[in-house]
Amino acid sequence: MPETLRFDSKRANRFCNAVFAACGCPSAEAAMISEHLVGANLMGCDSHGIIRVCQYVTDVKKGRIVPGAAVTVATETDNTALLDCGWNFGQVGGVRALQCAMRKAESYHISMVTTRRCGHAGRLGAYTQAAAQQGFIALGFCNSPPGDGHFVAPWGGREGRLSTNPMSFAIPCGTSKPILGDFSTAQTPEGKLRLYLNQNRALPPGWIVDAQGQPSTAPADFYGPPRGAILPFGGALGYRGFALGLLVEALGGLLAGTSAVKPVPGNGLALIVIKVSAFLPDAEFASLAEELRSYVKSCPPSPGHEEVTLPGEPDFRVFDDRIANGIPVDAQTWQQICHCAESLGVRWDGIAAKD
Amino acid sequence: MPETLRFDSKRANRFCNAVFAACGCPSAEAAMISEHLVGANLMGCDSHGIIRVCQYVTDVKKGRIVPGAAVTVATETDNTALLDCGWNFGQVGGVRALQCAMRKAESYHISMVTTRRCGHAGRLGAYTQAAAQQGFIALGFCNSPPGDGHFVAPWGGREGRLSTNPMSFAIPCGTSKPILGDFSTAQTPEGKLRLYLNQNRALPPGWIVDAQGQPSTAPADFYGPPRGAILPFGGALGYRGFALGLLVEALGGLLAGTSAVKPVPGNGLALIVIKVSAFLPDAEFASLAEELRSYVKSCPPSPGHEEVTLPGEPDFRVFDDRIANGIPVDAQTWQQICHCAESLGVRWDGIAAKD
Numbered sequence: 001m002p003e004t005l006r007f008d009s010k011r012a013n014r015f016c017n018a019v020f021a022a023c024g025c026p027s028a029e030a031a032m033i034s035e036h037l038v039g040a041n042l043m044g045c046d047s048h049g050i051i052r053v054c055q056y057v058t059d060v061k062k063g064r065i066v067p068g069a070a071v072t073v074a075t076e077t078d079n080t081a082l083l084d085c086g087w088n089f090g091q092v093g094g095v096r097a098l099q100c101a102m103r104k105a106e107s108y109h110i111s112m113v114t115t116r117r118c119g120h121a122g123r124l125g126a127y128t129q130a131a132a133q134q135g136f137i138a139l140g141f142c143n144s145p146p147g148d149g150h151f152v153a154p155w156g157g158r159e160g161r162l163s164t165n166p167m168s169f170a171i172p173c174g175t176s177k178p179i180l181g182d183f184s185t186a187q188t189p190e191g192k193l194r195l196y197l198n199q200n201r202a203l204p205p206g207w208i209v210d211a212q213g214q215p216s217t218a219p220a221d222f223y224g225p226p227r228g229a230i231l232p233f234g235g236a237l238g239y240r241g242f243a244l245g246l247l248v249e250a251l252g253g254l255l256a257g258t259s260a261v262k263p264v265p266g267n268g269l270a271l272i273v274i275k276v277s278a279f280l281p282d283a284e285f286a287s288l289a290e291e292l293r294s295y296v297k298s299c300p301p302s303p304g305h306e307e308v309t310l311p312g313e314p315d316f317r318v319f320d321d322r323i324a325n326g327i328p329v330d331a332q333t334w335q336q337i338c339h340c341a342e343s344l345g346v347r348w349d350g351i352a353a354k355d
Numbered sequence: 356m357p358e359t360l361r362f363d364s365k366r367a368n369r370f371c372n373a374v375f376a377a378c379g380c381p382s383a384e385a386a387m388i389s390e391h392l393v394g395a396n397l398m399g400c401d402s403h404g405i406i407r408v409c410q411y412v413t414d415v416k417k418g419r420i421v422p423g424a425a426v427t428v429a430t431e432t433d434n435t436a437l438l439d440c441g442w443n444f445g446q447v448g449g450v451r452a453l454q455c456a457m458r459k460a461e462s463y464h465i466s467m468v469t470t471r472r473c474g475h476a477g478r479l480g481a482y483t484q485a486a487a488q489q490g491f492i493a494l495g496f497c498n499s500p501p502g503d504g505h506f507v508a509p510w511g512g513r514e515g516r517l518s519t520n521p522m523s524f525a526i527p528c529g530t531s532k533p534i535l536g537d538f539s540t541a542q543t544p545e546g547k548l549r550l551y552l553n554q555n556r557a558l559p560p561g562w563i564v565d566a567q568g569q570p571s572t573a574p575a576d577f578y579g580p581p582r583g584a585i586l587p588f589g590g591a592l593g594y595r596g597f598a599l600g601l602l603v604e605a606l607g608g609l610l611a612g613t614s615a616v617k618p619v620p621g622n623g624l625a626l627i628v629i630k631v632s633a634f635l636p637d638a639e640f641a642s643l644a645e646e647l648r649s650y651v652k653s654c655p656p657s658p659g660h661e662e663v664t665l666p667g668e669p670d671f672r673v674f675d676d677r678i679a680n681g682i683p684v685d686a687q688t689w690q691q692i693c694h695c696a697e698s699l700g701v702r703w704d705g706i707a708a709k710d
Contacts, residue, residue: 075633075634075635077463077464077633078463078464079434079463079464079465080464080465080633080634082634082635108433108434108463109432109433109434109435109467110434110435110465110466110467110627111465112464112465112629112633114634137605137606137610139602153654153657154651154654154663155663155664156656156657156659156660156662156663156664157651157654157655157656157657157660157663158654158655158656158657159654159655161650161651161654162651169598169602171601171602171605171609179598179601179605181595181598181599181601181602183592183594183595183598187592204591206590206591209657212658213655213656213657213658213660214657214658233589233592233595234588234589234590234592235561235589235590235591235592236559236561236590237538237542237588237589237590239538239666240536240538240588242666243524243534243536243538243666244536246526246534246536246647246651246665246666247524247526247536249647250492250526250534250644250647251492253643253647254526254640254643254644254647255492255629255631255634255635255640256634256635257634257635257639257643258643259643259646260643260646260647260650261646261647261650272465272627274467274610276610278430278432278435278467279430279435279437279469279610279611279612280430280437280610280611280612284612285609285610288608288609288612288613288614288615289605289609291614291615291616292601292604292605292608292609292615292616295516295615295616296509296512296516296517296601299508299509299512299513299514299516300512300513300514300568301511301512301513301568302508302511302512302513302564302568302569303567303568303569304511305511305512305568307511308509308510308511308512309510309511310601311594311597311598311601
């Protein structure tokens with residue numbers, strides 16, 4: 001096993017802040033990006049955490065991300081908006097979209113905001129979770145045009161036509177943590193296939209087809225050439241995962257005016273935000289949600305499960321652990337991050353250990 | 356194989372109309388119910404078609420459905436409403452909810468309507484499809500409180516805590532048929548288990564667990580006693596199906612003020628309706644949707660598939676066939692429907708064969 005280091009989340013946040021400030025981000029925006037990345041690590045979603053620092057810095061250097069670009073309103077009504085993010089960081093576009101959607105839902109009960117020309121938006125659940133922590137119900141959808149690779153086949157097909165197109169939702173539960181669903185509509189991310197390939201391991205069945213459309217457990221059959229495809233989520237019922245992937249494409253992409261076919265980078269976000277009190281008093285909803293939580297958690301577990309957990313519950317436990325004990329990062333990834341930070345004149349040991 | 360009869364859909368519609376009128380439904384409401392049931396058969400969804408006539412008539416006789424009950428507004432804003440359906444037919448509640456949601460979305464861009472005290476709402480996709488045929492994007496969610504059986508286990512659990520909680524969405528595609536997703540968040544409906552039990556067949560793996568939480572392919576292990584449970588949709592990723600089931604419960608149930616725990620009959624519907632032109636011109640969206648459709652359909656099929664079809668596409672083909680060639684009904688079901696109709700003084704041969 002590679003060596004794993006642990007880092008205090010607040011210091012990691014300040015470190016990332018310094019990196020993104022050195023990239024040219026205004027301080028409020030550097031903070032949005034840093035909090036998002038460190039927040040992903042805290043919730044156990046390391047693939048969308050500080051491991052992305054190098055990628056983002058490279059994207060800035062290549063002009064694919066434009067730090068500080070104005071996020072402007074392309075179209076707007078009282079309770080909807082399409083934001084043009086000007087190729088600013090996806091987290092900046094995402095936070096602006098969420099702020100806009102919550103402000104509109106506060107006055108107009110249900111709102112929807114989409115984004116175009118938006119960088120990699122990171123952990124989708126961060127946006128719905130933040131809305132639920134303000135008492136809203138939120139749904140999120142995040143597509144990627146083919147610029148970043150259309151790896152996922154339609155149901156019954158053998159070539160990629162969609163990205164892993166995640167969706168998320170969060171339900172506020174009064175003083176308890178929200179119910180937080182956050183998942184891809186594909187059977188696996190491409191990154192996991194790479195890991196299996198590098199480790200020379202067979203894939204679980206049902207993840208991919210080869211270029212002829214035959215089921216395969218060999219990661220090399222995905223990469224080809226000729227390239228295979230990742231299957232939509234759902235196994236024998238994968239037509240449902242495919243349908244959900246199309247829903248994400250329609251809301252995150254088409255409704256923002258983004259072609260599903262033309263190769264552009266970045267993500268398209270769509271957020272729907274619902275004000276609970278348009279339907280019933282917040283306290284009544286919280287009480288019904290608590291009743292549902294208890295009812296579900298009272299279910300005796302199956303063998304191999306210690307208990308029934310609600311969506312998001314395991315992640316909130318990781319959060320508590322990592323706040324207390326730090327964020328684990330493998331030594332190689334850490335070295336890459338530090339190297340990239342140093343290219344911008346930022347050093348970890350130059351970051352204060354305490355506030 | 357049992358004998359299968361075929362019936363002209365228009366005559367079947369008039370027949371159902373007469374049955375529901377004889378139940379005491381106002382004519383506009385009898386038409387809503389009949390069109391919904393025959394429409395389900397036309398789309399190939401026979402489990403939600405005219406086979407339900409006997410169940411509904413029985414429910415009326417027992418007072419569980421109240422024909423003609425006023426559908427009233429419990430809470431309302433410009434773009435949201437909670438409707439109290441007074442235990443009228445679920446189709447009446449559903450159509451009223453949809454009409455309300457479309458009217459609000461027409462003026463206020465995105466709307467959401469939920470229902471309480473609503474009978475069995477039938478085929479969920481009928482509502483989202485109807486919205487898309489009017490040019491709206493629509494999402495639908497339909498829960499059932501435990502009155503009708505909580506058969507579906509949470510992820511990692513071994514007792515039922517949710518119903519099969521379907522969700523649906525429809526995306527308008529200009530002059531093409533909408534993209535129409537409509538599916539349960541469980542691995543199977545309970546009715547299919549009954550069929551396998553009666554036919555003494557083994558279930559496909561991954562559908563159920565027995566009362567101890569062990570995977571089983573014996574339908575009797577579901578029925579017990581002690582009773583097992585249906586698994587959430589998604590196989591090894593069933594935590595996603597479970598999460599979607601909870602989303603349906605939260606929107607269709609909790610947000611309408613309906614407890615997830617107290618046994619009541621019927622369904623809770625939640626419909627979100629989005630006006631495309633709040634984001635971009637309808638024609639531009641239609642063109643992007645057509646581009647997506649063509650791109651997906653250009654995917655070469657895997658072995659065992661003749662072509663890649665979009666969600667809903669196979670159903671629209673069944674529709675065309677059944678409009679032309681009639682609706683197939685097995686002889687036994689037909690006999691039951693006729694018997695039930697006769698108890699209300701309605702006879703098939705009393706229904707004109709032509710308009």
